[in-house]
Amino acid sequence: MRTLQPIVSPKNIAIIGASERFHQNAGRVMVNLQKSNYSGEIFLVNPNYESISGIPCYPSVLEIKDEIDLVCIIVPYLHTPKILKECVKKQVKSVVIISSGFSESGPDGVIREEELKEIIRGTNITVYGPNSPGFYHFIGSWGISFSPRFEPKNFRKGSVGLISHGGSIGRAVLDANEKGLGFSYWLSPGNEMDINMNDCFEFLIDDPSTETILLIIESISEEERFFRLLHQAYIKQKPVILLPIGHSEISRIAVKHHLGRNNDYAIPWDMVTHPGLLKAESIDEVVSISWMFDSFKKSRGERTVIFSWAGATSIYLADLCDKYGIPLHPLSAEIQQKIIEITGINKSFMNPLDLTTIVYDDLSKLTSCLEVLYESGEFDNIIVPFPFQVDYQNEILSGHIKKIMNESDCLFIPIFMSQGYQDELAIEILKETKKPYFFNESTAIKSLSAYVKYSACQKQKEDLNGKIIKSS
Numbered sequence: 140m141r142t143l144q145p146i147v148s149p150k151n152i153a154i155i156g157a158s159e160r161f162h163q164n165a166g167r168v169m170v171n172l173q174k175s176n177y178s179g180e181i182f183l184v185n186p187n188y189e190s191i192s193g194i195p196c197y198p199s200v201l202e203i204k205d206e207i208d209l210v211c212i213i214v215p216y217l218h219t220p221k222i223l224k225e226c227v228k229k230q231v232k233s234v235v236i237i238s239s240g241f242s243e244s245g246p247d248g249v250i251r252e253e254e255l256k257e258i259i260r261g262t263n264i265t266v267y268g269p270n271s272p273g274f275y276h277f278i279g280s281w282g283i284s285f286s287p288r289f290e291p292k293n294f295r296k297g298s299v300g301l302i303s304h305g306g307s308i309g310r311a312v313l314d315a316n317e318k319g320l321g322f323s324y325w326l327s328p329g330n331e332m333d334i335n336m337n338d339c340f341e342f343l344i345d346d347p348s349t350e351t352i353l354l355i356i357e358s359i360s361e362e363e364r365f366f367r368l369l370h371q372a373y374i375k376q377k378p379v380i381l382l383p384i385g386h387s388e389i390s391r392i393a394v395k396h397h398l399g400r401n402n403d404y405a406i407p408w409d410m411v412t413h414p415g416l417l418k419a420e421s422i423d424e425v426v427s428i429s430w431m432f433d434s435f436k437k438s439r440g441e442r443t444v445i446f447s448w449a450g451a452t453s454i455y456l457a458d459l460c461d462k463y464g465i466p467l468h469p470l471s472a473e474i475q476q477k478i479i480e481i482t483g484i485n486k487s488f489m490n491p492l493d494l495t496t497i498v499y500d501d502l503s504k505l506t507s508c509l510e511v512l513y514e515s516g517e518f519d520n521i522i523v524p525f526p527f528q529v530d531y532q533n534e535i536l537s538g539h540i541k542k543i544m545n546e547s548d549c550l551f552i553p554i555f556m557s558q559g560y561q562d563e564l565a566i567e568i569l570k571e572t573k574k575p576y577f578f579n580e581s582t583a584i585k586s587l588s589a590y591v592k593y594s595a596c597q598k599q600k601e602d603l604n605g606k607i608i609k610s611s
Contacts, residue, residue, distance in 0.1 A: 147279075149209035175280060212236045216248075219238050275322070302343070376597055456584065463584050481508055523551060528563055541569060554576075
């Protein structure tokens, strides 16, 4: 394995190609690193400057007297081989190549990338890239990035590690950080000339701060190793959430242009099953499933109830629960009697629960019925749809859910289903919890199912191991 440790924990960093044109990629790498919580020394290398923003600029990495842990190269591809040779001569430990123009750009680029491989062959240097957007170290609040929206001071640290083939789709997922999803690392190794996706995967499996791993990948170069690592992650109780891309005929061709890699024999993921692999079909699902694990860790169980005041909505969600394998256990006679007493409606209540619109007249009945459900201890998960906006009902219910979340480990699935109101106060109230909330009902139910089933599978494994130990 090519280790990422020297890359993510360097004592110093040299940026080769640093520029005072801060609106361009080369200039932004330096600015973004300065914004970071990175405490090591920063060296700048560019023969066209004596200094940039008061930081001395060296004409070559060879002119720096200190030993260098990490070099970031962001120069035109024609200069990259010469600079990489200097890094080898300097005995730099690791290199991040952001520069593009290699195997992703066609036959000439393939030749250029092979030249880079020859330069590092037989050395101890580790190369991440080329054609890489960098990486984010959320735990350390720093990163190598040319993004104009890189704000490490706003990083929300968490337990989710993301590996993506491509910067744009990776950042689309990372934007969920603003909603409350916490990350440990984002890794995107570009063309994988040296460090590859499996190296990143293994790093996250071994990383103590990472508990859930997200993969948005176009291809795998070492399939056997990947599946060994997948099982290793399962043994360590780290769910792996996968969004495979590049499997259609036209997109397999596009992979060649993106990463310079032949993907003609992509893994048929529809046929792959493993208890540790949770397959997603959208970015929305990737974020939602990982947010469940980041927020709630292990599931209490599968006992689920739908809490609604709208009949058709509750029936629709019951269909989705059935589709995704979430059992809806009946309400006990005791719960039914308490709801009858609160609402004044003498009927047989069931799961899915439909309180009817009588609660509009007295919203305390709505919140009191919700308390009955979670205080009963009969349910682990409560699905709460918000089908539309009704005066202050949604705000009152959101506020009550927020209060219960702070007092109970019961898992709530709030779903805002209105196709018009997506900026109401009820949403802002639940945002404060930093816990998952949803705008797509299918994503919500499917995510709950994946979360519950993975946890149940891990519990079965633990119980079996316990029996084996006891019998031996």
